[in-house]
Amino acid sequence: MPVSLTTQGLPVWKRRTTRAQWLQYVAWLLGISLFLICWKVISDNTMWVFVEDAGRQGADLLSRMLPPKWAYANVLWKPMWDTLNIATLGTVFGIMMAFPVAFLAARNTTPHPLVRSAALMVIVSSRSINSLIWAMLLVTILGPGVLAGIIAIALRSIGFVGKLLYEAIEEIHPTPVEAISATGASRMQVMNYGVLPQIMPAFAGISVYRWDINIRESTVLGLVGAGGIGLQLNASINNLAWDQVSVIFIMIFATVLVSEWISARVRHAII
């Protein structure tokens, strides 16, 4: 225990040893310097004139957003339906692609270590690119529309579902698998009767969770032209129709709350 002696020679408890204390000082010094350097870069790239009237701009924005133009909500039902479709169909396609990838990536079900690293590569690259960037790419390739959104969501979901699912597969009990293979079952039969029943609850939970996240993400995909309510959001912002924007925000808020509630209920029922 770190102890120091006072001038009278009495031991006094200290939280850290002298060495640890010094190391901590140096670490703090380095960290704060780094932070200040970064702050300097940002501040050099900022027009402070605009920042000075931020409060006024904010108040102005708020006054333009209130009261919301409720009549505009009637235009939004179709885009909202599109948004839900993007999220749901995207999740479905994503899961369909993630399922085999997860089996190839799990250490205990993969046919070969090389296949495993390829599958992990797929998962990582899908995870590290945000769905909005996927949508940007797909809009230039497929043209604007719901299809680009669905595929963007699907591609982004592969990584998420694949990662959680392969971790679930790696954590299964080996005994049922052994029991099934002891009956002389083929490889597919072992998967079907030994592995699948064990990961099914986790799989359902992960899918619903990802669906919930996808609802959130699909609301903004329209900003880059990939369909859904984001298109209306983008149009309203470009027209500076802030009273319409606030209606859209309220719609998004409500939808996200409902989807979160559904997802929480389903996951609660499963687990």
Next chain:
Amino acid sequence: MSELAQTSLEARMQAARKGQWRRLPLIDDPRWRWGIAVGVVVYVVLAFASVDVNWARVAEGAGRAVNFLSAFMQPDFVSRQKDIVAGLLESLTMTLTSTVLGVLLAIPVGLGAARNISPLPVYLVCRAIIAVSRTFQEIIIAILFVVMFGFGPLAGMITLAFATIGFMAKLLAEDIEDLDWRQVEAVRATGASWWQTMNHAVQPQVMPRLIGLSVYRLDINFRESAVIGIVGAGGIGATLNTSLSRYEYDTSAAILLIIIAIVLLCEYSSSHVRRWTQ
């Protein structure tokens, strides 16, 4: 219900003795099972009917898809190097400053949102802050902050810091709510003040997780910083958006590869740090 389950179990056992066995369904109640199945089919039909695809446009884009894939084979890091470096620098500085500020601001909010150490009014206010910050996508918040603070990395930094508050405060509050209460009592019994209790009983218990989460959030913030540039909040996203609208796919491929590499690096080091602190 349990009687019903009992009889159905017996029926299953008898059938199994005759050599007829079927696996248990995922959803026990057949009404729910069929109801959900029918609902799914109806939904899928409706959904597919409402998705209209311009196949001519898709066919036209196929050539571009090939271009894009070939660009991935030979990414061009050089010709827009200045833009890429500037964008990356902005993204990285935004990531770091926003994480630091966000975590610093999240600590008081997280303390306030933990029911076991804060009074009800403070609790409600802090939970409201968390709910608002978590519901909206970063990019929506970024739109508002760009309007308020003008284009550039400052708006992005504030956006990310705001999103960080909700994320960190929620997880921190949950962590504080299930900490080991005996240690708090022991420190309190020595006559410690509120600050001393926080510092010597609560903080040591939540610190490992706080560090782990901060590093994780750093990682998330970098990913998000690559996106919020699309609405003008600075960073590598703006560079990527420009290169895509110029159809310079080789530059976009280079940027995407850089993003993937940095995310991989962040993820690797963050999992390392988390293992080290816990």
